[in-house]
Amino acid sequence: MDFMPWQAIVFQSIPESIILVSLGLGLLGLYPPFKKVVLISITYSLSSVIIRALPFPFGVHTLILLPWLTVLLKSFFKMDWWKAFTAALLGTIIFGLVESISTPFLLSLTGYDLGTVMRDPWLRVLFPLPDEVLLGCLAWIVWRKRLFFFRSGRSKFY
Amino acid sequence: MIKSPLVLIALFLVLLETLLFVLLNLSFIAAPAFPALWPDAVTAIQIIAPFFIITSLSLIFLLFKYVNIELEASNQRIHIENLRESLENLRAQRHDFMSHLQVVHGLLQLGMTDEAREYVASLCAEIRQPTRIISLNHPALAALIQSKIALAESQGIACQCEVTTELRELIIPGTDITRIFGNLLDNAIEALQRAKGERRLWLRIYEKEEGYIFEVGNTGPAIPLALQAKIFERGFTTKKNKEGHGQGLFIVKTLVDKYEGRISVHSSDQGTVFTLLFPQHRGSQGFSF
Structure with missing residues (x-):
């Protein structure tokens, strides 16, 4: 169970969602209008506030949010199910991978424990900032240079 | 565009497996602050292991499948190359044929009919073998033999x-x-x-x-x-x-x-x-x- 303060929603969760969705779609060679990406990210982020408040162990929220993001992508962009699911998976995995590397490093560097970070709204915003900057740059490069793991076929986005 | 369902299944398996590993890792990191998804590492491995096995088997199967496809493509490339060489030989033969016709025409214009007959006879003997090769019921083999003979002859x-x-x-x-x-x-x-x-x-x-x-x-x-x-x-x-x-x-x-x-x-x-x-x-x- 995790109650997200407004600071974390506005300055952490929403930007993170924008990067996650952009990366997931970009790596499939899909570049929809950015306004729609922002809209879907806000919806995803707000729904994640509710889902994270549910009394499940760590990780289950992610497993619930994954199909939810798939549904959102499918309904917003009228994509194939498999494209939507792959985009959601790719974005989530990349975030998870970077977080699993950076979090222990930042915790040991700052001397904070995770409990303290999660309880302090501003620490909670600051702590994932390096990840967000790094992945934000990556997403920007992916979109700018049109880099992708595999082209998932022509879509109505271009 | 990816269309093969096998490739899609393998892709999803790999991604899901990666996701599970990432969640496992993160849940260990977050254990002090949140209730863990996995009671202990052994249980976690027991849950992830079947995914890992299925994914590995799928990837091995796909690997063999694509090696076979690549081998077939490689054979096709050789076949196309032989056909191309064969076509070039035919072009060269056409050019030679025009030269021979001009010689025969010249000999006939000069009234040297015996020489023209001899020239045509020698040409017939030369052409007979390639014609026989072309009559083979295996076009690929015929093309290959033609191209290899042309290659050998070009080397004296x-x-x-x-x-x-x-x-x-x-x-x-x-x-x-x-x-x-x-x-x-x-x-x-x-x-x-x-x-x-x-x-x-x-x-x-x-x-x-x-x-x-x-x-x-x-x-x-x-x-x-x-x-x-x-x-x-x-x-x-x-x-x-x-x-x-x-x-x-x-x-x-x-x-x-x-x-x-x-x-x-x-x-x-x-x-x-x-x-x-x-x-x-x-x-x-x-x-x-």
Whole structure:
């Protein structure tokens, strides 16, 4: 169970969602209008506030949010199910991978424990900032240079 | 665009497996602050292991599938290259033919009819063999032989080709037959590049009671008797530069066995001959494109 303060929603969760969705779609060679990406990210982020408040162990929220993001992508962009699911998976995995590397490093560097970070709204915003900057740059490069793991076929986005 | 469901399933499995590993790792990191998804590491591994096994098996299956596809594509590329060479030969022959016609026309205009007749007779003898090759029921083999003979002749190697059958009842796909004879003819040409005396390559294709016989011979250096026994083993080569060699005859033997054929080698100071026998499949129309 995790109650997200407004600071974390506005300055952490929403930007993170924008990067996650952009990366997931970009790596499939899909570049929809950015306004729609922002809209879907806000919806995803707000729904994640509710889902994270549910009394499940760590990780289950992610497993619930994954199909939810798939549904959102499918309904917003009228994509194939498999494209939507792959985009959601790719974005989530990349975030998870970077977080699993950076979090222990930042915790040991700052001397904070995770409990303290999660309880302090501003620490909670600051702590994932390096990840967000790094992945934000990556997403920007992916979109700018049109880099992708595999082209998932022509879509109505271009 | 990815369309194969197998590739999609493998892709999802790999991604899900990665996600589970990431969640496992993160849940251990977050354990002090949040209730963990996995009670302990052993349970976590027990949950993830089946995914890992299924994913690995799927990837192995896909890997083999794509290796086979790549091999087929490689054979097709060889086949296309042979056809291209063959087309170039035909163009060159057309050019030669125009020159011959001009000679005959010139001789006839000068009233030298005997010389013209002799010239035409010699041309007919020269053209007969390639025509016979073209009549083979295996276009790929015909194209390959044409291109290899042209290659050998361009290197000053005298070529003889004797074809007395159309191979109508030979069932070997074009891609495999070009691999068999491509290797044998390449080896013969390479052996003749090292030959000091007479440089001659011959190919005989005929049929007997027991099947179709193919003889690929050359007057290159003799292969010692002790080495003849090992010549079809993988990695064996008589070439000085062993790197990248020693696969050709092994492939030939494997393919000959695949089509229930036989292959033997006889080498002496007079030359080296590879003799292949393939059974006739009575009643079949043979393989054609």
